Amino acid sequence: MGFILISLIILIGIASYFLGNLRAKNLRTSNQKNLKSLSHYYGYYVALWAVVPALLILLMITSFKSFFIEQYVLSDFIALGSYTETELSLLFTQIENTALGIKLFDENTILINGAVNKLNYINKTSENLTYVTVLGLSGLLVLYSLFNINNKLNSRKIVEKFLLVLYFTCSLVAIMTTVGIIFSLLYETLRFFSQVPITDFLFGLNWSPQRVFVREAGDLDTRDLANAFGAVPLFAGTFLIALIAMCVSVPVGLLTAIYMSEYASPKVRDWAKPIIEILAGIPTVVYGFFAALTVAPLVRDIGQGAGLTVSSESALAAGFVMGIMIIPFISSLSDDVIKSVPQSLREGSYAMGATKRETIVKVLLPAALPGIVGSFLLAVSRAIGETMIVVMAAGLNAKLTANPLDAATTITTQIVVILIGDQEFDSPKTQSAFALGLTLFVVTLALNFIALQVVKKYTERYD
Amino acid sequence: MTDRIEQRINSLNKRLNSEKRFRIYCIGAMSFALAWVLILFLNIFSSGYSAFYRTVIQVDVPFLNLIEDTTQFSEMSSEDINNLSMYSFSKKAIYGLFPDIEEKKDKKMLIRLFSIEFEQEIREFLKSNKSNINETETIYLTASDDVDQVNKGNYPRDLDEDKRRIKDIQLLFFDDLVDRGLVSYEFNLPFLMRGDSREPELAGVGGSIVGSLFTILVVLILSFPIGIFAAIYLEEFAPKNRITDFIEININNLAAVPSIVFGLLGLGIILNTFGLPRSTPLVGGIVLSLMTLPTIIIATRASLRAVPPSIREGALAVGATKMQAVMHHVVPVAMPGALTGTIIGLAQALGETAPLLLIGMVAFVVDVPQTPLDASASLPVQVYLWSESAERGYVEKTSATIMMLLGFLILMNLAAVLIRRKFETKW
Numbered sequence: 061m062g063f064i065l066i067s068l069i070i071l072i073g074i075a076s077y078f079l080g081n082l083r084a085k086n087l088r089t090s091n092q093k094n095l096k097s098l099s100h101y102y103g104y105y106v107a108l109w110a111v112v113p114a115l116l117i118l119l120m121i122t123s124f125k126s127f128f129i130e131q132y133v134l135s136d137f138i139a140l141g142s143y144t145e146t147e148l149s150l151l152f153t154q155i156e157n158t159a160l161g162i163k164l165f166d167e168n169t170i171l172i173n174g175a176v177n178k179l180n181y182i183n184k185t186s187e188n189l190t191y192v193t194v195l196g197l198s199g200l201l202v203l204y205s206l207f208n209i210n211n212k213l214n215s216r217k218i219v220e221k222f223l224l225v226l227y228f229t230c231s232l233v234a235i236m237t238t239v240g241i242i243f244s245l246l247y248e249t250l251r252f253f254s255q256v257p258i259t260d261f262l263f264g265l266n267w268s269p270q271r272v273f274v275r276e277a278g279d280l281d282t283r284d285l286a287n288a289f290g291a292v293p294l295f296a297g298t299f300l301i302a303l304i305a306m307c308v309s310v311p312v313g314l315l316t317a318i319y320m321s322e323y324a325s326p327k328v329r330d331w332a333k334p335i336i337e338i339l340a341g342i343p344t345v346v347y348g349f350f351a352a353l354t355v356a357p358l359v360r361d362i363g364q365g366a367g368l369t370v371s372s373e374s375a376l377a378a379g380f381v382m383g384i385m386i387i388p389f390i391s392s393l394s395d396d397v398i399k400s401v402p403q404s405l406r407e408g409s410y411a412m413g414a415t416k417r418e419t420i421v422k423v424l425l426p427a428a429l430p431g432i433v434g435s436f437l438l439a440v441s442r443a444i445g446e447t448m449i450v451v452m453a454a455g456l457n458a459k460l461t462a463n464p465l466d467a468a469t470t471i472t473t474q475i476v477v478i479l480i481g482d483q484e485f486d487s488p489k490t491q492s493a494f495a496l497g498l499t500l501f502v503v504t505l506a507l508n509f510i511a512l513q514v515v516k517k518y519t520e521r522y523d
Numbered sequence: 524m525t526d527r528i529e530q531r532i533n534s535l536n537k538r539l540n541s542e543k544r545f546r547i548y549c550i551g552a553m554s555f556a557l558a559w560v561l562i563l564f565l566n567i568f569s570s571g572y573s574a575f576y577r578t579v580i581q582v583d584v585p586f587l588n589l590i591e592d593t594t595q596f597s598e599m600s601s602e603d604i605n606n607l608s609m610y611s612f613s614k615k616a617i618y619g620l621f622p623d624i625e626e627k628k629d630k631k632m633l634i635r636l637f638s639i640e641f642e643q644e645i646r647e648f649l650k651s652n653k654s655n656i657n658e659t660e661t662i663y664l665t666a667s668d669d670v671d672q673v674n675k676g677n678y679p680r681d682l683d684e685d686k687r688r689i690k691d692i693q694l695l696f697f698d699d700l701v702d703r704g705l706v707s708y709e710f711n712l713p714f715l716m717r718g719d720s721r722e723p724e725l726a727g728v729g730g731s732i733v734g735s736l737f738t739i740l741v742v743l744i745l746s747f748p749i750g751i752f753a754a755i756y757l758e759e760f761a762p763k764n765r766i767t768d769f770i771e772i773n774i775n776n777l778a779a780v781p782s783i784v785f786g787l788l789g790l791g792i793i794l795n796t797f798g799l800p801r802s803t804p805l806v807g808g809i810v811l812s813l814m815t816l817p818t819i820i821i822a823t824r825a826s827l828r829a830v831p832p833s834i835r836e837g838a839l840a841v842g843a844t845k846m847q848a849v850m851h852h853v854v855p856v857a858m859p860g861a862l863t864g865t866i867i868g869l870a871q872a873l874g875e876t877a878p879l880l881l882i883g884m885v886a887f888v889v890d891v892p893q894t895p896l897d898a899s900a901s902l903p904v905q906v907y908l909w910s911e912s913a914e915r916g917y918v919e920k921t922s923a924t925i926m927m928l929l930g931f932l933i934l935m936n937l938a939a940v941l942i943r944r945k946f947e948t949k950w
Contacts, residue, residue, distance in 0.1 A: 126798070220846040227756035230749045234773045234820070237813045241784060244791030315552030323549055336556050341932060342563070343874025345903040346925050349910045353918065354566055384559045391556070415538050417545040438779070445781025447877035448903075452910060472783050472877070479790065479881050497787040501780065508779040 065118065065191065069198060073111040076202045080106030083209055095209075097216035105215035108222055109205040114198040121190050129186065133179045136171050155179055245501060248494030255488045256289045261495060264290015267458035267469075269478060269489040289492050291499070293458040297468035301379040301450060302443040304464055308383025309439060313390025314432065318420055320391065321398040333392070340388040348452030351381035356453055363465055371455065375468040378453040382446055386439045393438065397431030398424055430518035437511035441504040447472040471496050567929070571922025574714060577724065578671040579663035580637065581705040584616040584645055587658040596653040604650050613642040617664075620705070621696065632692050636700075638665040638724045663709060668723040668916035670697055674706060678915055688915075714923070718889045719900065719908070723916025726909070728924050730891045734804055734884070734899030735873060735931075741808020741895055742815060742872045747865050749812075750819030751854075754861070757820070758827040759849045778817035785814045786881030794882060802883040802898035810878045815868035822864020826857040859946035866939040870932050876903040902928045 081103035084095055095102070130152050137143055137151060155172065159179045209215070253261070266287050316336065320329055356377035363370030370376075401424050409419040425432070455467025456477055478493040586593050589612050596604070617634060624630060634641075641664050648662050669689040672678035674697075684691050700706050717727030761767040789810035793799050799806050830853050838848035879885070884904050892899035900908065902924060909921040 123797075216844070220844065223846060223850075224756075224760060227752045227760060230752035231756045231761070231770050231820075233749055233753065233813075233816060234770055234777055237777060237788070237816070238773050240792050241780070241788045244788050244796075245784075248791060312552045312555055315549045316556055319549035319553050323546060324553075332553060332557065335560055336553070338560055339556065341870065341874075341936065343876065343903050343906075343928060343932070345874070345876040345906045346563070346567070346929070349906055349921060349925065350563055350566060352910060384556075387556050387559075415542040417542045418538070420545075441779060441781075445783065447781070447783045448907065451877075451880075452907065472781070475783055475787070476877065476880055479786075480885060494787060494791065497784055501784050504779060504781055505776060508776065 062118075062122065065194060066115075068195060069111055069114050069118070072114075072195070072198050072202065073107045076110040076206075077103040077107040079202070079206060080104070080209065083206055087209060087211075091211070095211050096214040101215040101219055102209050102213075104219045105209075105213075106202060106205045108219065109201040110198050112222075113201055114194050117197055118190070118194050121193070125186060125190075129179070129182050132182055133175050136174060159183075241501065245494050245498040248491045249498045252488055252491035252495045256492070261289050261291050261492075263292060265292050265460055266290045267293050267474070269474075269492055289488070291471075291496065293460040294469060294471050294474055294496070296460055296462070297375065297454070297458070298444055298470040298472075300462065300464065300468050301375050301382065301454060301470055302440055304376060304379025305382035305386055305443045306436070306440060308380055309386040309390055310436060312383075313387045313435075313439075314394055316387065316391040317394035317398060320395050322416060322420055322424070333395075336391060337388050339385060340392075342385075344385065344446060344448040345452070347381050347385050348448040348450075351377050351449055351453035355381050359465075368465060370465045371467040373453065373455040373467040374465050375454060375461075376464040378450050379464065381453065382443055382449050385446070385449065386442055389439045389442060390435050393435035394428070394432050397428045397435070400431075401427045427520065430515050434511040434515040437507050437514065441507035441511075444507070445472065445500060445504050447476060451476045471500050475500075564929075567922050567925050570919055571924075571926045573675045573677065574919040574923030575711050576708045577711040577714070578666040578674040579707055579709045580620075580666050580670075580700060581707070582616055582662055582664050583619060583659050584613075584648075584662050585619070585659045586649075586656050588612060588615065593656045593658055596649060596656050599653060601650050604646060604653065607646075609646055610642050613645050616645070617641065620700065629692060632690060633696055636667055636670050636693055636696060638667050639722055640665070640725060663707070665713075665724055666706070668914060669693075671724055672915045672919075673697065674701075675919075677919065714920070716891075718891050719887055719905070720889065721887075723912075723914045723920060726917070726920060728902065728905060728920075728927065730888050731900040731902050731905035731924070732927070733891050734888075735901040735903075737804035737892065737895040737899070738807045738811060738879075738901050739869055739873055741805055742812045742869060743865070745809065746812035746815050746819055746868065750816050750865065750868075751823050751861055753816070754820045754823035754827060755849065755854065758824045759853065760845075774817050774820055777813075778821065781877075782814060782875055783877040783881065785810050786878030788813070789878060789882045800896060800898075802886045802888075804884075804892065804895040804897075804899055804901070806882050807879050807884050807901065808895065810882060811872040811875055814875065814878065815872045818868035818871060819861070819864050822867070823857065823861040826860020826864070827853065829860065830856045856948060859942050863939045863943045866935050866942070870935040870939075873931060873935070874903055874928065876907055879904050880907070902931075 077100075081099050083106075084099040084102035088095055088099070130149075131138070133155060134148055134152055137148060143151065155175045156179065158172065159176050264287070267290055268288050320333060324332065356372060356374065359374055359377045359380070360370045360372055363374075405423055405427060406419055409423045414422070450470045450473045454473055455469045456473065457467070458469050458474070459467065461468055475493045475496050478489060586596075589607070589609065590596065614630075614634060617637060618624070618630060621633060624633065638644075644664055645662060648660070649656065652660075666674065669678065670693070673680060673689060673694070678687075678689070680687075680694065689697075697706070713725070714727045715732075716729040717725065718730030720726040757767065757770065761770075789806060793806055793809055794801055799809075834852050834856060835848050838852045839845070843851065879901060883898075884900055885908060886898050886900065887908070888899050890897070906921055906924050906928065909917040909924065
């Protein structure tokens with residue numbers, strides 16, 4: 061329904077553009093008076109009146125419709141007063157399904173039959189009503205605006221003002237997204253912390269939210285909750301895997317950047333740089349598959365060959381693959397930074413008889429250090445927020461360990477484990493995922509902030 | 524004297540050697556990175572290409588046993604054919620491959636060489652050829668996943684029987700069929716067309732390709748106009764004040780927020796507060812467009828900034844309003860850059876998995892979705908789903924899905940490069 065209606069509105073809009081345009085031209089020839097704007101601006105003016113209010117009304121109707129329909133259909137049940145809110149909404153779903161022909165009730169009572177009939181009736185009427193309201197409004201406004209065209213109306217100003225407001229609104233989406241993120245995370249997190257003390261979450265050593273799930277709600281006491289939601293093992297696991305990833309990506313990325321900017325001929329650079337950047341464009345789920353299916357068994361076999369016990373979901377495999385993923389982040393950022401060190405520093409160093417390596421290590425790297433550190437920090441924040449590799453290749457059970465051959469779990473893994481599939485929304489288990497998400501958000505934001513500050517504050521200006 | 528010279532030469536040699544070593548380290552590091560690109564692609568391709576063909580087994584189906592006169596089929600509607608009871612008939616047709624076997628257990632084993640939908644396949648054949656069915660028709664039936672994997676050589680035959688999914692007697696049947704030339708390969712069209720399935724040989728990526736397509740479409744419709752408008756405002760119209768600064772900081776921060784946080788946003792706000800339907804490309808698209816917006820805005824702003832001021836000033840000088848100068852002269856010039864940024868953003872969105880897991884696009888969906896409001900999976904989510912399955916057949920399917928995903932990404936990036944090469948103006 062929505063699709064047809066929207067297409068109709070757009071059609072009306074296009075038609076009214078031509079109408080407005082035509083009327084402006086006619087006025088011009090018949091009245092011999094000058095209109096204030098070009099004719100097509102009157103076309104846009106009429107089209108805006110045709111489309112914008114109609115779409116807004118449609119949006120309002122679709123967002124409030126379901127609420128009113130539910131109220132209307134359930135009015136008999138609400139009048140009885142013996143149902144709670146959750147029961148009512150459950151009842152409504154059942155009535156909806158009955159209306160679709162699915163048999164849910166053993167025998168339909170008069171009340172339910174009445175409600176089903178009401179639902180069918182209101183669905184039909186509301187659809188017709190929506191069509192009439194929206195299209196009628198659109199048509200009326202087209203007429204109004206067509207007759208509004210006269211030589212005092214400056215439609216260009218109105219159209220431009222509208223565009224400006226539209227552009228501004230679009231740029232507000234970024235703020236609304238941030239507000240949405242903070243609001244949704246904070247809301248659930250605060251509810252979580254009303255049940256589980258924040259200190260238990262931040263400093264507790266035991267993470268086993270499924271225990272809360274298994275027990276009956278009545279059996280829960282606060283000690284259970286405290287013992288189930290200690291996030292330290294997750295922090296440790298995240299840190300361990302990110303550390304392994306950095307151990308791989310920092311030397312490789314930095315040396316690659318040095319090679320690209322100082323040693324490689326332009327030809328080598330031209331094809332090697334894009335190929336390495338492919339690594340950044342590969343979806344993380346591919347790395348996850350690669351880590352779980354190829355690297356993890358390999359690590360285990362090598363480890364067992366050396367007489368070590370290696371878990372099949374070792375932190376080493378996940379961290380290693382994550383490190384490979386991060387290489388291009390470090391290499392391209394560092395490459396840019398090293399290249400931007402002024403040529404005079406290089407030449408000065410060569411003039412003193414230094415070799416290339418000495419120039420790089422003793423002159424270029426110190427000069428480029430803030431940018432390089434910034435790129436490391438950005439890479440760390442990437443590693444911490446990375447999800448799919450660890451979901452597919454790292455462990456699922458929280459265990460406090462510093463052994464890279466053992467299975468470790470991360471913040472992101474636990475969020476996915478908790479929230480995948482069906483969740484019941486009021487349990488502390490579900491809310492804990494949002495608390496983890498908030499932690500993640502704050503940490504990555506802080507890392508990015510620090511990275512920017514480091515780059516800004518310590519970069520030396522040479523020109 | 525000679526001592527000092529020797530000392531100098533020694534130290535010089537040392538320095539030159541360390542220079543050489545350093546250079547080798549650098550080359551080694553770069554080769555390491557390049558090698559992993561190669562390994563990754565080889566690994567995926569070598570295990571994935573075989574999913575694009577499938578094993579079929581020729582079976583002679585005596586339709587005369589089903590009906591007295593095969594011309595009668597042409598008068599039947601599809602409905603009638605659907606109502607025909609064909610299960611035992613189809614089974615008998617398969618038993619016809621080995622008329623000698625008597626034991627019930629062996630017969631069961633024989634049936635298991637085929638996919639569980641063998642009856643359906645015969646029915647479909649009947650439906651599409653009902654006007655000219657001969658007394659006996661040769662039909663290529665899909666082999667079961669185990670047979671498929673053995674035939675492709677992906678499955679070890681020399682394991683103990685109780686460790687294998689395929690039994691000795693089945694292998695015996697299979698080898699005999701191979702000797703009789705009844706086993707062949709066919710292009711795996713169903714893999715590209717069908718939805719997900721619990722049986723690896725019947726599972727396809729069609730559903731998730733369509734799901735991905737819908738998702739990307741929603742992302743395009745939402746994020747392209749919003750991103751470009753926002754960029755135009757911030758670059759061309761915004762006054763330099765606190766609100767603008769705040770918006771800028773916000774956009775840069777959003778670009779660095781981990782994708783899973785956007786999933787939490789989608790779950791908390793879009794699903795639970797606004798009540799949009801779970802598991803649908805619509806919601807997936809909304810979440811992913813919020814994620815790609817910063818990319819598009821940043822790219823578009825960069826290309827707007829690259830338009831020389833002389834163009835703006837020229838337009839203003841001949842009497843255009845600010846809006847006209849921007850919309851008629853600056854934005855068209857900046858469009859290639861904006862398009863490139865959008866395509867790169869869309870490519871990111873296409874490969875994104877984590878937020879989709881949280882908004883429930885991991886549902887097991889058998890039907891190919893028809894609209895963006897149907898529950899569906901997407902290509903990367905399909906990779907995740909299948910990689911969790913134990914059956915051997917899903918490994919090649921997963922790799923093949925990855926190949927298609929990578930193929931789409933490469934195409935999109937190529938398009939971005941081409942647009943940039945062809946339309947970008949240098950000033």
